[in-house]
Amino acid sequence: MIFYGLLGAVTIALACLVDNRASCCAKAVGGMGMTRRQACSCAALFTLFLVLAGTAALRIDVGNDYGNYVNTFHEIYVGGYVVTEPGFNWLVRFLFLLSGGENYLLVFGLFAVVTAVIFLKAMYDQSVDFTLSFALFMLLGLYFRTFNTVRYYFVLAVTLYSLRYVLKREYGKFVLLILLAALFHKSVLVVIPLYLIAALPWKKWQVALGAAFAVSLPLFQGFWMKVVLWLYPSYQNTVYLQKETGLEGSLMGIIRCAAVLVLGLFAYRETIKENRANLFYFKLNLLGLALYTCASFLPLVSRFGYYLITAHVLLVPGILMGMPDEAPEPGGASALRLLKKGAGKKKKVMFLLTAAFCLLYFAYFLLTAHQEGVRVLPYHSWIFTEKEWLNGSFIF
Template sequence: MKPELAIYILMLLSVNFLAYRAYRYELQLINGTQMIQFGKSAPLMKRNIYIFFSGTILFLVSALRYNVGTDYINYKMFIAQPVLPDWERGFVALLRLTEIFTDSYEAFIFVNSFLVVAIFCKCYYDYIGFHPMALYLFITMGTYFQSFCLLRQIIAIAILFYGFRYIKNKHYIKLILCIIVAALFHSSTLIVAPAFLLANIKIERKNYIFGTIFGGVIAIIMQPIAMEFINQKYFGAFNNAVDSILPIYSIALGMIVFVFAMIYRDKLIQLNESNNALFNIAFFYLVYTFVFAYVPVMSRCFQFFIPFFTLLIPKIIMCETNPVTRKFFYALFGIVFFIYMCLFVKFTSAGVLPYQTIIFSH
C-alpha cells in the first residue's frame, strides 16, 4: 500500500464496514427479524450507531484536512481579502455566519465539511437504506474527494441530491425551490436544472438508443474542433496528460452505467416507478457529456449527476436475481471504481495528495 494512499484506503474500508453493519440492521428492521426477542429498539439503536460512526469518519477526514484540495489555499486567500469575490449569496451568507463565531478559515472548512457529509448521509439513508455500495461509490467515484476542491459547488450538489425526494414524489414546486437554494451556492445548478425538472418524463426505449448514438457521433465530430478552440482560448487547458483523458472517462462512465441501466430498465421500474427518474438522469448525463465534455468550465456540471449514479448502480445490482451474477457485479464495480479512486487521487489535479491534517500543521 502506498503511504500517501493509506489514509484514503483505510477510510474507505472502515466507512464501508460500518455502512455494511448499519445496512444489516436496517434489513432486520425491514424484515421484522429479532423483533420478538429483542424488541425494535435494539437493531434500531445499533443501526444508528453504525451510521453515526461511518458518517463521522467521512466528516473528520474532510474537516481536519490542511492544504488539501486545489482550492483550499485559493479560498483561504480570497476570504482573507477585505472585499470578497463575486460569489453566490448563499455561500457568502454561510461564510458570514461562520465568522460570527470565529474568523478561522479552518473552522469554515469544518462547517462546510459537516454540512456536505450530513446531507449526503441523510440522503443515502432515505433513498437506499444506507446501502454500503452507495457509500463505497460516493468515495470511489470521486464526489467525496471533489468536496475537498469545489467548496461552493459541492454544497449545491448536495442540496440538489437532497431534492431527489421531490423528483421521486413529483413535488415540482419544492424541487424548483431546492434548485434555487442550490443556485445560491453555485450558479452552475441552473445549467443542469432542466435535466432534473424533466427526470420523470416517459421516453421510449428506441429514442434512448437513437439519442445515445446520435450524441456519440456528434461528440466524435466535435471533439477535434473543440480541442483546437480550447487550446487557443485557454492556452492549452489540457496540458496535464491525465486531466486530458477525463472527458473520455466521463463519456465512458456514462455509457457503461447507461448500458447496464438499459438492460435492467424494466426491472428497475417494476421495482419502483421512481427509478425511471434515475434512468433518465443517467441519459441526460450522457447528453451533457457529449455536448460539454471538452469545455473545461461546463464540464464541472457533470459532478451534479455522479451522486445519482451511486444510487442507480446498487439498484441495478439488486435487480439481478441470480446470486452469482449479483456477486460478480458487486466485485466488478468494486474493483473498477477502486482502481479509479487510486488513479484519481494520485494523478489528477484535484490536489488531494498528500493528505495533511491541521492537528500536525503547526
C-alpha cells in the same frame, strides 16, 4: 494512499452494520423501544458521520483549490472583489464575525459537516440498500472529491437529496431547494431542466430530438461555448477556457456511464422498465453519457456531469437488489446476502462484476489523486501542522 484505502475499508465495514430498511427510531413490536439491531445501525451511522466529517474538517492544504479558497475568504472579509455567490459570501462573513477573525478552518469544517450529513441522509432515505450506496460513494471517489470546491460538493449533495421531490412530483419543493442551493453555486440551476426532462415519459420523437441536439454540440462548438459563457460569465477570460478537456479528460466519466448503461441494459426488464425511480436514474445516466461524449469541449464539463451521474449511488443498488432470487429471503434481501446460495446466478454475476469494476476504479483514483485538478493526496491535518501555516502566512 494507504490512509485513504484504510478509510474506505473501515467505513464500508461500518456501513454493513447500517440497515436503512427500518428506521433507527422505529419502535419494536410490543412498544419495547429500539431493538438491538436498530441501536447498532444508528450507532454505526453516527460513527460514519464522525469519521467522514472529521476527516474532511481536519484536513489542511488538501484539494487543488484549498489555497484559492483561503484567498477568497480573505477577499470576502476585507470587502474585495470575488466571483463566489452571495449566500456563500454571507456565510463566510457571518462565521468570521462569529469567530472574531479570519478563521478559515471553521468555514471548511462547517461545509465538511453539512455535506457529510446531507449525503448520508440522502443515501439512507432514498437507497434500497444503504451499504451498497455507501460503498459506491467511497469507491467511486465521490467522498474524497468533496475535499475540493467545497461549495460545489455541498450543492451536489443537495441535488442528490432533491431527487426525492422529483420522484414525488413535488416540483415546487424541488425548485425552491435548488434555488436556495444556487446561492452557493449557481451552476446547480442546470439541474432544474435536466431533472425535469429525465422525469418525463420519453417518446421516440423526443429521443430523436435529444439525439440531434447532442450531435449539434460538437459540430457547433463555438456557438454553444458562447451560450455557456452567457449563462456562466465568470468563466470568461479564465484559465479554464485555455484547458482543452476533450474526450481524454472526460474518459473516466464516460467509462462510468457506459458501465452503468451496460449494467442497466443487462437487467432492464427486471429492474428498470417498471420501476419509476430506477428509470429516472437510468435516464440521468443517459444524459450524463451524452454530456461527457458530446460536450467534452466545455470547460469543467465534469461539474455539470456530476449533477447527472451522482445518482449512480442510488441506481446501481436499485438494479442489483431488484434482481430476482432463486429462493427469496423472508423480509427482503440485503447487500450482505447477495452471494448466498439463494441469490440468482445472474444477480451474483452482476454483483461480482460491479464490485470488481468499483475496486479497479478506486485503485485508479488513488493512483491519480495527487494530480492537478484533484490533489487530495497527500493528506495533511492541521492537528500536526506548524503554527505558521495556520495563521495564513503561506498565502498572505
